[in-house]
Amino acid sequence: MTSINSKxxxxxxxxxxxxxxxxxxxxxxxxxxxxxxxxxxxSRLGAKGAPNALVWNLxxxxxxxxxxxxxxxCYGLLLRDRLLAVLLSFFGLGFAFIASPxxxxxxxxxxxxxxxxxLGLACWLxxxxxxxxxxxxxxxxxxxxxxxxxxxxxxxTGHVLGGWAMPMTHRLVFGIVFGWTAITSxxxxxxxxxxDQKTT
Numbered sequence: 001m002t003s004i005n006s007k008x009x010x011x012x013x014x015x016x017x018x019x020x021x022x023x024x025x026x027x028x029x030x031x032x033x034x035x036x037x038x039x040x041x042x043s044r045l046g047a048k049g050a051p052n053a054l055v056w057n058l059x060x061x062x063x064x065x066x067x068x069x070x071x072x073x074c075y076g077l078l079l080r081d082r083l084l085a086v087l088l089s090f091f092g093l094g095f096a097f098i099a100s101p102x103x104x105x106x107x108x109x110x111x112x113x114x115x116x117x118x119l120g121l122a123c124w125l126x127x128x129x130x131x132x133x134x135x136x137x138x139x140x141x142x143x144x145x146x147x148x149x150x151x152x153x154x155x156x157t158g159h160v161l162g163g164w165a166m167p168m169t170h171r172l173v174f175g176i177v178f179g180w181t182a183i184t185s186x187x188x189x190x191x192x193x194x195x196d197q198k199t200t
Contacts, residue, residue: 007188010074014185017067018178024060028052041167042174043113048101057099065096071181072127075188079137087127094120124177125149148180 032051046057069092076085097116131145155172
């Protein structure tokens with residue numbers, strides 16, 4: 001696979017993941033009259049007993065997770081970093097496993113759901129850290145990774161310090177993750193020439 005084809009593949013997979021997730025969130029959020037875009041966890045759309053829970057979990061989490069897996073794998077390999085490819089693709093797998101229907105109790109299924117979120121985010125944050133401190137990558141990639149990691153930690157810290165509730169933290173984290181994915185994907189598709197070991 002040529003470098004251009006690799007960039008296009010990664011960019012398309014990333015944008016598809018973002019578009020399908022946002023489109024599904026809006027569609028299923030509107031379809032569920034009990035769901036609040038402001039106050040509820042996004043996971044509530046796939047909770048036990050929620051309208052269209054199965055379809056949301058399949059599209060909003062499994063399909064998007066598979067796309068994120070492909071994006072992470074392609075992007076890491078494009079940057080010639082196999083460990084990065086593993087970390088970013090594992091985030092996609094973790095995202096897919098969020099489809100385990102939460103019931104907001106101490107049940108085993110809810111524990112799997114929370115574990116998938118935590119492990120996925122940990123892999124993603126480690127991937128950002130690896131990019132941020134890799135001198136072989138372009139400064140643009142490193143800066144974007146570092147700024148994104150700081151924003152992610154700030155979102156979590158804000159909740160720990162009582163600045164906002166967990167559902168808001170949930171939205172901030174999702175926004176940061178998909179924001180980075182969208183920007184990175186667009187750059188891969190729009191920037192014609194680059195060097196990944198000084199590459200975009």
